Amino acid sequence: MSPDINPLVLLFASIFTSNILLANFLGMCSFISISKDMDSANGLGMSVTAVLTITTAINWVVYKFILIPFGLLYLRFIIFIIIIAATVQVLEMVIDRFSPSLYMALGIFLPLITVNCAILGVALFMEIRGYSFIQSIVFAFGSGLGWWLAIVSLAAIQKKVLKAPVPEGLKGAGITLITIGFMAMAFIGFSGMLIVQ
C-alpha cells in the first residue's frame, strides 16, 4: 500500500526538506570532487537528475513485477546496480548519437554516475517507503533536482571561498566539508515545513 502523499508535496520535500545530499548525505564523492566550477557542477547535476528519474522508473517496474513475485528481495542491491549500470551505458550511447551538444555537456559525467550512491539510495528509499510508480518518479526527479541545487550552490560558494582568507590547513577538502556542514544546517531550516518519510 502506497503512502498517501500528494506527488507535488513529495517533489517539494525531496528538493528541500529531505534533500538526498544534505539530509541523507548520499552522493558525496562526486559532490565534493566536481563542485569546483559551475559548468561541471551543472553538467553533473543535470546528468544525476536524468539518470535518477529513468533508473528509478525501471527499478520500480523490476521491483514490483520480478523481485516481489519471485521472492527475491534479498537480491535487490545487485539487481538495482546492474540496471543502473546498463541504463547509464545505453543513455550515453543514445545522447551521443541524437544530441551531441547535450552529450558534450554531460558526456564525461555520465559514466561517473554509475557509482553515485544517491542513485542506488533513491531506489532503496522508493522500496522501503512503498512509493507508487508516480510517487517514485516524482521522488526521484525531485531528489535529482535537490542534488543539482546542492552542487550548484556549493560551486557558487566555492568561488567565493577561493578568494577568502582560509587558514592554510583548511584549504581544499577541509573548508569544503565545513561549507557542506553549514549548507546542511541551512537546509534543516526547511524541515519544519514538511516531513515526508
Next chain:
Amino acid sequence: MEFLIAPIIVALLASLLALIISIVDKHVNNYGDVEININKGKKVINTKGGDKLLTTLSSEGIFIPSACGGRGSCGSCKCEVSTDIGPILPTERPYLSPEEMNKNTRLACQIKVKKNLDMYIPEELFNAKEFSGIVEEINDLTYDIKEVIVSIGDESIDFVSGRYIQLVVPPYGKIKEYTQRAYSISSKPSEKNKVAMLIRLIPDGIATTWVHNYMKVGEKLKLIGPFGEFQKSDCNSTMVCIAGGSGMAPFKSMFHDMLEKGEIDREVWYFFGARTIKDLFLLKEFQEIEKKWPNFHFIPALSNCSPDDDWDGEKGLITDVLDKYLKTEIDSSKHREGFLCGSPGMIGACNNILNHNGIRDIFYDNFS
C-alpha cells in the same frame, strides 16, 4: 528446484540488459560508411563510422603516435581536423595550447568518427608501421639500463636518427591490458632489419618493469613507428649534444650514422651526465668514435663522484661542465646548435645554460 529461481532470474535479467545494450550499440552507434580524407587526398579511407579516430586510422594501417595507448593521458595523438566535428572536449583541453585549438588540432583518441572527415597529419606518419619482432638480445649496460635489440625479420624500417618507436607491452603479472610506451631508437638507420632501444628501469613503471624483469630473448613482440621530429640539422654548425641516462639512445644512433656517412667534418661536442661511475656506460664505444672522428669530443661527467673512484674525467653537475666548455673550449665564433635528450629537469637546466651562452637553436627529445 526453488534454489534455481534466483540465478535464473538474475541471468535472464543480465542477458536482457546485455541484449538491449548490444541492440542499442548496433543501431545507435551505427554511423554508416564514412570517408576520411587525409592530407587533401594523399590518402582516402572508406570505413565504418562509430569508432575513435585513432582506432579507425590504426585499423587502416596509419599509426599516429600514442604513448598511453589511446587513454587520453599523454596528448601525443594530435592531428588537425578541418571538418566541424563539434567543440573541443574537456578531456582534450589540458593537452592543447590556444594556438593548437585555433588550428583545429584534436586528440585522435578522444574524437569519434561519425561523418566524413578532412584531416591533416605529418607526411612522415605514412611511413609508420606496425612491426612484428623477436627479441634478439638483452644486454645489461648498467644496473638499471638495458639495451634491447629486436629483430624485425624480413621487414624493413626506414627512419632518421633521433626518432622513437612505440613498444607494445603485453599483459603480465597484475597488468591485464596491452600498454604502449615510446623509446628512442639507438640503432643506425642503415640497420634496416632491427631496432635497438636503451631502457632504464623506472620503479613500478609498467613497460620498464616488463622489460627488466619479464622480457626474454626469443620473445615475440610488436613495435609501432617510427615517430618524432628530433633529428640533426642539415647545416654544418657545431653540435652541442647533452644526454643523461637512457637519453644516450638517439645520439648513439645519430653519431654512428654520421660516421658511416662520412660526415666527420662537422664538429660535435657530446656531454653525458651521470651520478656515479656505476651509471656510466658505452664509454669505450664513444672513445672509439673519438679516435675515428677528430672533430668529435666526448665528455662524460660525474656529479656524485666518490674520492675512491678510479675516475679522471669531468666532475660536477653536467650544467656546470657544459657551461665551462662553452666558455673555454667550444668555438663561439661558429654557429652552434644544442641537442638535448633526457629528463625534463635536465633539459630545462641545460637549456638555460645554452641560452646564457648565446645558443638559440635548441632541439630536444623530452622524456616527460
